[in-house]
Structures are given as C-alpha cells and as structure tokens.
Amino acid sequence: MERWWNVIARYRWMVVVVWVLAAGTATLVFPSIQDTVRRQENTMMPADSESAAARAVLRQLNPDSEAASSAAVVISRDGGLLPGDKDWLRAKSDEWLRRKDELGIVSVLTAFDRPEMEAKFISGDGTTMLMTVDLPKPDYDPATQDTVRALQKEIGDAPQGLSVHLTGSAPISLEYMQSSEEGLKKTEILTVVLVLGILLAVFRSPVAPFVPLVTIALSFLLSAGIVGLAATWGLPVSSFTQSFLIAVLFGAGTDYCILMIHRFREELGRAPDRLEALIRTMRTVGKTVVYSASTVLIAFFLIGFAQFGLYQSAVGVAVGMAATLLAALTLAPALMLILGPRMFWPARIGSGASHGESKLWGRMGSLVAKRPLAVLLATVLALSPLTLLFDGKRSFDDLAEIDPKLGSVVGFRKIEEKFSAGEVFPVTIAVQADKSLRTPEGIAAIEEASDAASRISAVKEVRSVSRPLGERIRELTVSDQLAKTNEGLADIRDGISKVSAGLEDAAAQTENGIGGIRQLQQGLERLAREADGAQNGLRQAASGLRSLEAAAKQSADGAGQLHGVAQSMAADLDSLATSFPELAADPGYQALVAKQRGLAAGLEQSAQGLRQLQDGLSRIAPGVSAAADGLGQMADAQRQASSGVAEMTGKLGGMAGGLREAAGALKQMDGGLGQVLEAQGGIAEQGSRQIEGWYLPASALESEQMKAALDFYMSPDGKTTKIEVVLAINPYSAEAMSYVDEIRSAVRQSLSAAGIEGAVVKASGVTAQYHELQGITEKDFVRTALLVVAGIFVILALMLRSLSAPVYILLSLGLNYFATMGLLEYIFVQWLGYPGLSWTVSFFVFLILVALGVDYSIFLMARFREEYEPGGTAAAMRKAMASTGGVIVSAMFIMAGTFAAFLYSGVDTLVQIGTGIVIGLFLYALVFMGLAVPAIANLLGDGNFLQVGSPRPGAAERMRSSLES
Template identity: 25%
Template sequence: MALLFAFLPAGKSDSYPASGLPASAESAKVTELLKQFPSADTTVGIVVFDRGDRALTSADRSAVADRATALAAESTAPQVVRPQFSDDGTAAILAVPLSSKAVADDVAKTATTLRSTASTDLPAGLTAQLTGPVGFQDDVSNSFAGADFRLLLVTVIVVAALLIITYRSPVLWIVPLAVVGAADGLAGKVVKALAEPLGLTIDASISGILSVLVFGAGTNYALLLVARYREELTRTDDRFRAMRTAYTSAGPAIAASGGTVALSLITLLFASLSNNRALGFACAVGVVVAILFALIALPAALAVCGRGLFWPFVPRPAGAASDPAGAGSLTEAEAHGFWAGLGRRVAARPVVVTVAAVAGLAVLTLGLSGYAVGLSQTAQLLGNPASVSAQKVIDRSFSAGLTSQTTVLATTAVADRATAVARSTTGVSSATAGEAHDGLTNIAVSLKAEPESDAAFATIDRLRSAYADAGGPLAKTLVGGTDATALDTQNASAHDQDLVIPIILAIVFAVLALLLRSLVAPVLLIASVLATFFAALGVSTFAFTHLLGFPALDTSVTLFAFLFLVALGVDYNIFLTTRAREETGGHGTRQGMIRALASTGAVITSAGILLASVFAVLGVLPVVALTQVGVIVCIGVLLDTLVVRTVLVPALVFLTGDAFWWPSKPHRSRHAASDHAATENASPLPR
C-alpha cells in the first residue's frame, strides 16, 4: 500500500462535469465545427441587475450604465457590452463576451471578477447577480468545492457510528474502518492514474460516488467477514483456524458479490456518454480494490489483533458447543433468536407472506405515476445560488430563453432561408445570421422557453424537423447550443439505459447461476431485486414530487440507481443463499434457509442499514442528481434488507423447496432427515 501511494502517478480531475456526448450527436457536430470559426473561443457571462419586484430608479439606470463601462474592460468584445432594460422596468442585463479558454482555465477567478466589478458602487437595494454559461458553471463547480473532504468526513462519521453500534465494542470498529478508508484512498489514486491514459475524465461527482461506493461495499464485506470470524471464534480456541474457516466460508461470497458489482459497473463502458463510461470504470476499479482489501488486508489485520479486539464481548468456545471442525452448529442465541423465529414463522405461511410482500411492493410502485425525466437548468442545484435566482429574474422580466445559447449552422448559400425557417418556428424568440466561415453561417437563435426545460427541448425538435422537412441544402442545417446539447444528452442517456440494463441483468443471472448451480434461484432472486428497484423508484418519485419539490428526475438518475440497487442488492442475495446452500447439504432446503437466516440475518440487516446510510450521505452535496441517486438507493437498500431479503426470499425458497436449486441437487447428508425432525421438535412452528 505504501509503495502504491508513493509511486502511483497523480492524476487530475475536473470540478465541472462535462456532457460527454458522442461525436455523432448533432450538437456535438456543431460544437466541433464552431471551433473553426474566428470567434470560436467565446462564451458569455450575463449580469442581472434588479431590486426585487420594484422598478429601477434613474440612479439605478445610471449605475448600470457605469457598470457596463467597467465590465466592458473585462470583455473580449467591449463594444457589445451594453445594458438592456426590461419592458416592465424592473431589471437590466449585461451580456459580457469572454474568452472560453480563459474561463475554462479558471472559471472561479473569472466569475469572481465579474461579480466584484458588477457590484461596485451600486445604490442601496440594487443587486447584481451572475448567470448564463459562466454563472451556472461557477455555481456547479462551487457545489463540488471541498466535496471530497466533506463527503468523506460525513461518510466516516456515519460508518464509525454504525460500526460501534453493530459491534458494541469501542475497539473493533477501528480495524475495518481503517482498512476501508485505506481502500478508498488507494482506489481514488488508482482511478485517476488510469483514467487519463484511457481518455476518461474523472469529475467531482464521480469522485464522490466512488468514495461512497467503496465505503459502502467495503464495509459490507467487512461486516460479513467479521461476523463469520466471530461465529467461528465461539467454536475453536485457535483464532487462526477460526479465520481460515471464516475466510473459506465467507471469502467466495464476498468475491462473488463484489465481482458481480464490478462486472455490472463495467457494462457502462458500452455507454455512449463518456461520463457514464468514466463512472463505470471508476466504480468498477473501486469495488475491485475494496474486494482485495476485504480479502487480504482485513483478514490479516483481524488475525494479528486477536480475539481481544472484540472486547468487552469477547467470543470464546463454550465447552461442548465447541466445534473442532469449525462449522456446522448454530449458537444458542442464533437457534432461538429473532431471526430463527422469523424464519420459522415465514416457513409456516410462505404463501401469505409472499402475497403480502409482493402486494406491499406493488403499492409502493404506484408512485411511478408521477415519473418524469429531465430537469431544467434552474432545477439542477439545491438551494438558491445566484445563477438560479438571476435566471428567475430573467424569466420574469425578459424572455426565459435569453441566456441560453442555441446555434444553427447552415450552408451560407441558404443562410437567409435558414434564418427565416428559425424565426417561423414555434417557440423561437429571435434568429439572427452572424459570422460565416468555410461555407457555413452561424445563426444565433434565442428561445422563449426556460433553458433545458421540456418546452425548450420541444422547440429544438421542431427546429430540427423543420430543416429536415425543407429538403435540399436546408436539410443539412445543424442545430446545436446549450439546449440542444442537453436534449442530446437526455436522448443518449435513454439509449444507454436501454442498452446497459439488459446486460446487467444477464451478468447477474450468469453469476448467480454459476455460484448457486441453479437456474430457478437466479430467476426468483432477480425478480425480487427488480421488484425492490421499482418500489424504491416509486416511493422516491412520490417523495421528490410531493415532498422535496423536484419536478422530475435528472437524466442519469434512473440508470445509476438501477445499477447500484441491482448490483448491491445481489450482494445480500449471495450472502443469504450461499449460506443457505451450505446449510442445505446437512439439513435440507427448509431448515437450511432457516439456519441461513438465523446466522446471517443480523449481519445482512446491519450491512443494509449501513449501506443505505452511506448512500444517503450523497445528499450533503447541493446537486439534485446526486441527492436523487442517494435517496433512491437508500430506500431501495432498506426495502431489500428489511423486507425482500429477510421475508420474501425465504418465503420463495419455502414455496419452491428443493426445486429452488434445480437442476442441481445439493448433497444432503444421511443425518439431514433426523436433524430436520429434531429441529422441528425443538422449535415447533407457530400456528
């Protein structure tokens, strides 16, 4: 670890997430062609002056004119920096052309200069706010400023608290937390070192999700290993033998579950959006690092520290209960505890339990009636940053689409006709032919709708259709700009979702089939995970719409939530069913599941609550998309842990019996039948 930390090259990350559109997208073609124009290196900062709903005074207008002169000195085109006052007299705007390269090199410095210059010597009550491309880019960057540290700090506090509660030890939690923390640090370095040579960009949002995933998955694996190690310490005096038994029992489940998550994540490399590919790569690498730490560093650290690490509840073998072989018997607490009792109750009425659980999940999916995708630019950040509040002033006093940049590139020979088509298109406020280069003319189009809203997208579609229907040279006209880029990103995200989701399901099915040597079990387990996903999405959609005030989901949220919920939900399936298969050989399918639930119920519940809490931490960032992913995954993991994995899956196993393992037949010892009868007599099923 020390060598890797010391010698891995330091990669770089961007604070502002890029769109990552494929080159085939129409807006991406426009962006590429515009780079050849003389004015290619141009963006704009828009300063909005207002004093609430009150009209601007003559002193206000004079101050705005003075600020226009001052801001012109910061512009690449001073002659065009002129104030524009609204018809209702309540607001004024200044558009300040800037160098794109200068803004990209230091957007924070540029934004600070514009804000400071615009706010100097203003009359009392008159405010100046920065919006437009520069303002929004700076606010998004600021939302991630210090995000890594803030997210890491909250995550560590949450994980530490839950580990202390779970282990009831003032010492034990330090070891898994230290191991997982080291895994997170190393994963970040490995990802950044590999991303640049592979042409992938790691932005702040990806880094945040990576940390949450490594902490969540790594701590889950640690909980599973520590629980099995503690169980074995009650059966033998030799802690190294206990660790070997725990490792050989829990290790395959950890490797299989982590491998499933990594393989599911790597499917994002098939996505068309480069930021989706970057997220998949980064998180897959992070999970692999978490698995390696869970299977190499953690077992060694636990064994070296000894059983005193569990103080004050140090596990020791209790005379006859000791099992030299290292496996087999449930402890007294497990055999007569809550989870064994729950298993017996579910086994008594599996049909009722299945119907009730499925009906409950179905009710939760009703929230999908309000499902919608696509957030306007002003709805993508939590709180009320300056760029958002300034855009609201523009929406109120000017054309809502004034700050968006829609660019039409037409063949110069038909530029006048292309401009006329744009002006006649419903939803277009204005269209002006501008610069020409290499046979193409840049037509600046202003829309009436709010940037990146459904209405703006509809106008972009109408524009493109109008040019396509016109035929001839006009059919070659391209529509790009900020709204077109957002629309193409939304369409590409839908394409990625349709492509990646079936691949993920196929991978999960293959892993479960190989691990459990069954074709029935994977079908039922995947069905339970899908039910959890749709229920969580339904509840979250209802909460977003009616409680949190989000009008829709961000374009990437559904895919990311599905990916994390399905991949991580399979973890708990694997933890439970691999133990059930292990127990089935000696006790039969029915008792095997009860025993598996008794021995893993507590650890799976603890792991689920911890993972849900860790993903909820994403809500500390003021970015709606990350908050939505965190809420959906949090709710889904809780449903999966508290309902599906503890009640529904056992009920399905009890319903199907030995057919659950078809076509394989888990070896059942000759003592299984007598063990089954003994267990039934010792612990009668409640009627």
C-alpha cells in the same frame, strides 16, 4: 489457499505498510479526481451526438474566434435603474476591456456599445440591465473558473441598493461544481461518522471498527488516485464518480469486513488460534466476499459500455471495488491477525462469541416455511401498487440542483423574469449547405427558415443573418416593399384619376374648339371665293390698264405729233412775222402766235403726261396682274387651308374620341389598381407574417449592417450559418425540450422548400442537448441494464451452481427497483412538488440497488447453500435466515447510512439518489430478503440448485470435518 493465508500471516505488518505507502503515493502523486472533473464538461455528450456535431459545425463560423464560453452581469433596482447605476456598469465595461488580458476575457458588450440592441440589454420596465462577457476557455476550464471568481469580486463595489449578479453558462457551471464539491465534503464526513457509529453499535467495541475503517480508507485513497490517473488517459469521470466511490466503497467494503469479522469472531470462539480462525473464516465467507464484490465490480465495469459519458463515469467504482476486494483479501486479514481477540475488546471471546441467530429472522423463516405461497402473494400484492406510482417523470433542470440563493441562479431567474429564460440559453440551429449562402437567394432562404421557426408557439424571437437583432430587416421584406408599392400605386391611382379627368376636359374643349374651326373653314372658303372674284376684277383691271397703256401711248404719240405740228405752225408764224413785220405787231397775230406756242407747249406737256401715264400704266399693269395671280394663289391657299381645317376638324374629332377612350382606359386602370390594393388587403399593416417573401438586392450585401450580420452568423465561405431561437419558456423544462424537434424540422423543411436541398441541420444548446439526452439515456439504460443483469446472472449461477436462483433473485431486484422508484417519485413529485426526478436518478438507483442489493442475496443464498441438504430446503433456509439476518440488517444499515449522507449534500440529484437507495435497501433487505426470496426458495425446494453427482454432505458433517482438520 492456506499458503496464501500463511504468507499474509508472516508478512502482516509488511502488508499494512505496503497499503499505507500505496495509498499515500496515490494521494500525493496521482492527479485528483476533482481536478480532472473540473476540466471535463458536466454532461460529456457522446462524440457522435447531434449536439457535439452541431458544435463542430458552429466552430466553422469563425475558426479564429477566441470565445468559448460566456457570462452575463445582471444589474437591477426596484423602481427603475438610476443614472448612476448605468454609469457604474459603463465604467465596469470600460475597465474590463482595458484589463481584459489580466482578467482573462475576450470582449464585453453592453447597450452602450450597441444602441440598436438596447431592447436586448435593458428590460421594458427599466429595472434591469445586462452586460455580456465572452471568455476564451470552456466553462469547466480552471482558467475560466478563475476568471469568474475574479469577476465576482469585481462587481462587489456596486452602488448601494443595486442588485448585481453574475450568471451565464460559466458562472452556473462554477457554482454547480462548487455545490457538488461542498456536498461531497459533507458526504465524506457524514459517511465516516455514520459508518463509525454503526460499527460501534454493531461490534460494541472501539477497536473492531478500526479494521473496516482503515481497510476502506486506504483502498479508497488508492482507488481514487488510480481513477484520477486513468482519467488523464481518457477514463470518464464526473462529480458522481467520487460520491459513488465513497458511498459504495465505505458501504460495500464495510459490509464485507463486518461479514468477515463476525465469522472470524465466531471461529475464534471455536479455535483460539488466529491463523486457524482466519483460514476457516476465509474458507467460508471468503468466497461470499469474492462473489459479492465481483457482482458490484462487474456491474460497474459494464457501465463502461454505456454511450453517455456521465453514465460511463461510474465505471471508476469498478476500479474502487477491485481495490476494495484486494484490501479485503489482504489488508483486512492482516489487521485481523495483528489484533486477534483484542479486536473485540472489552468483550471476551466466548461470551457472545458468535454473531448469534436473529430470533426475528428465525420467526420470519418459520412463517415462510409454513406458508411460502401466501407470503409471496402478499408481498407482491403489497408492493405492486408502489410500482404503479412510477411514471418516469424526469427533470433536466440543472439550476434546480443547486441552492436557489446562489448568485448565478438569482441572476438567471432575474433574466427569466425581465427578459426571457431563453436569452441565456437559446436553441442554436447549425446549418451546413453544399453551396454558399452568401447570396440574396441564400439569405432569403435563411429568412424563410427563421420565419418558420418564429411561428412556433414557444419561440419568443429568432436571430439569424437576416434578422440579427431578432426582427427581420423590414426594408428587405416583401411586405414592407409591398406597402411602399401600395403607397406608390395609390399615388399613381391619384395621378391616373387626375389625368383621366384632364383628358375628359381636353376632349370637351377639343369638341368645343371643333365648332370654331369649322367656322374658320367656312370663312376661308368664303374668302377663297371673294379672292377669286377679286382676281377676276384685277385681271380685268390689268387688261384695261394694258388697253389704257396702249391708248396712252397712242395719245402720247398723237400729242407728240400734234406738238410737232404746233411747233411747225409756230415756226411758220414766226416766219410769217418775219415776212410780214406788220403782223408781228398785230395784236391778233401776236395772240395767235401766243396761242400757237401755248398749244405747242400744252401738246408737249400732254405728250409728256401721256408718256408718264403710259409708263405708270406699264408699271401698274404687271402689279395688277401679279395681284390677280396672288389673289388666285391666295384663293388656292384659302381653299387648301379650308381643306386642312376640314381635315384637322376630323382629326380633332378623332382626338376628342381618343381622349375620351384614353380617359375611359385610365378609369379602368384606376379601377384595376383599386382592386389590387383591395386584394392586398393592407398587407403592410397586417405585418410580415402574412407574407414570407424576402427580396435582397445584391447591392445590399455590401451594406455595413449586412456585413456585420454575415460575419457573425455565417462562415467566410458561406456554407455554414446559425439560427438562434430564443424560447419564451425555461430552456431546461420538459416543455422546452418538446419543441426542439419541431424547430429543427421547421428549419429543415423551409430550407428544402427554398431550394437548399440536402442541407445539414442540427440543434445545439442546453435545451437541444438535454432533449437529445432523453433518447441517449433511455437507450443506455436499457442496454447497460441488460448487460448488468446478464453479468450478475453469470456470477450468481457460478456461485450458487443454480439457474433458477439467479432468475428469482434478479426478478426480486427488478420488483424492488420499480417499487422504490414509485415511492421515490411520489415523495418528490407528488408530495414535494418537483417537476420530476433528476434525469440521472433512475439509472443510478437501478445500478446501485441491483449491484449492492444482490450482496444481501449472496449473503443469504450462500449460507442457504451451505446449510442445504436435498429435501431439507425449509430447514436450510430457516437456518440461513436466522444466521445471516443480523448480518444483512447490519450491512443494510451501513450501506443505507453511507447513502443517507447524500441527503445533506445540497445537490438535488444526490439527495434523490440517496433517498432512493435508502428506501430500496430497506425494502430489499427487510421485505424481499425476509419474505419474498425465501418464499420462492421454499416453493422451488430442491429445484434451487443443480444436483450434480451424489448429494452433498450436510452442514453438520462439513462443520465436523472442518473442526477435525
């Protein structure tokens, strides 16, 4: 090793120049950590996490969608919004849409665009109104941050008295990052000031602090550049990376420099030669620095095996520790050689040349040597109650991390007050099926799942393809349809009652009509009998007419004969008159002739009349016969009519009975419908929750409303859909996270019951993501803690050549951690009223306390081993405590000072981590290093170290040999 220090001594100025160039190049050429942090998501979920898988599924809903993040403009006025307020917001909406390419936005949505969603955009009391803005890039993308800054300026011209704030995922992310960066700047300045002040107090020289400050500053710049470059290759970084780099490098690096400078000062007092003093310094404390830095490096390197990206981001500190160790072994020695004794100006080497032994630590060493068991028991008993205060309460509320007066926080709280906190960050359930859900059955299954989720107590409303506005489409629910059916059944029941009454009236009228019909039957029967009599009379008349006709014919023939006789007699008389002229004049004869001629004419007329009578009778007789036949037919017809009337009377009687039976059946039907209506119990009035049925006609899929819902909530192939669950409680709260599993399970079980077997159901969103983080971080904590403990155990075992010492050192670190966390949780939860410690605090406090606290053990135990002789444990420990106690306290104050700067960062997580580190370092340095660890070492005696070969020479002999060489 002496050759190495000779090289450093010969090229000490070149070493300084190389470090300056390296740091300058890393700062100017390599990417900065902050630029990389701005591009990465704050939580950095594992790629195989459910939240990441859910986001991948949701991207399939609309692969061509340009929106990747969002913001919300919240306007409010006490007493109610004025018309001018709404006009201003409408004008902003129209203007931003016109300038969307210039502003870098995708779309703007207000109640003016979607009147049916007015309840989602305007509060019930009319005091608050929302406007959502979709952005094309993720929250942490620089383009998104530029857009948010532009929108913040755009809302600066609001009407007087109108409160306007920009909130949502993108604005919250921006202001969280700004708060972190501002806190980091404060931390940087305070760290340098505190370290400088402590160094001035420790060295009482304006020159000596120059060595650690330059060493750590250049190593920090170099490591920050390397980490920034590595981040572009995939190394996880976060806002914690740079904060921890500053605190750990300035704290641990300064501690190492103090250790070397104090020993260098001590060695200069013994041998004024700088190189000789440096060689002796590095021969003794050099190994301590290497082992101490190695524990920190190994601890932070093993963080890289964590599953959670935010935890992994601490691995950058390992890079910083490697650079710091290299600087401690090259740059710091070069500066010490350049400055030499002048480094301690105005003090002289020789007066107080060494750090001196601490009287307080010497007394503590004596007490521990005399009563180690009592001291150990007293220490454990005093600290154990503190461990019982640690309940593991954690808070995942990012909004609580930053100033509540920031616009994004005020806007969020306003939405939380007037609408629901879940409006900004709903729980999104991604559903992926192996068949299309763009069917009536598929959408009905989604509705069943939506209804199941809506039944959970913490859920305000559910939005899905079946309820795009947060409420189910009433017209398509069975309850609504049943209500309408009930109305129809009631109408039918009324109609049945009326028909039944009408049938009963008809039956009564029919029965009344049967009596008249029976009288008609009797009349027809009587007429038939009368017609039979008339027929007989007519037949007799017809027979008489035929007889008269014959008689008339005979009479006509007789009259004709008589007429012939009379004409003959008249001719005879005429002949007689001719023969006897005298007779012609005889009056008697003339009279006789006249009579004869009159008789002949009369007979002729009689013959003609009889013939006419005969002709009339011949005509009348057939008519009378026909009339007789007609009367017979009429009688038959009357008899048939009577029989038909009798038959009709029977049928009418049956009809009346049938009508009464029909009326009775209708009455039974009416009673049945009444029972149905009574059994349904007014389901329509009781609401859709009493029946989850859903009926969607295939034709409804073509409606404009359903098409819009399908396009927004379901992928084109129908195999992917989402269900948005809006919580009624703060989405960051532990209570909200406790409902995620219940929501997911309700959706999965409902889909399975609806026949959608094997569907992939995953939860996404802020609440689901942090709920998943609870499990991930707990597992990561256990795994990485075991790795860190194992790594430190190996380093301690190799350094101390001991198996027992690493065990009780690690046990002391564990007890210190739980005591620290108990006190920390009491301060912030019980005293200050926080719901819990920030969720990363327990992990980082453990990591830093173990990684850095073990340095103090190394300081003490390395000196203890150096002083140790078999059988002289108590003396060696007393000497080690007296010699290193001041160094440990100085190192503790420096490390605590760097982390105390976190208290002014303005970020709750850093404040809590800083507080925990300060408490833990004070406890470990003063209590565990001053009492517990020395007590255990004294109790173990020679069992502290492995005895290999002959006993090692004592410290005095080694020091004498060193001086002689």
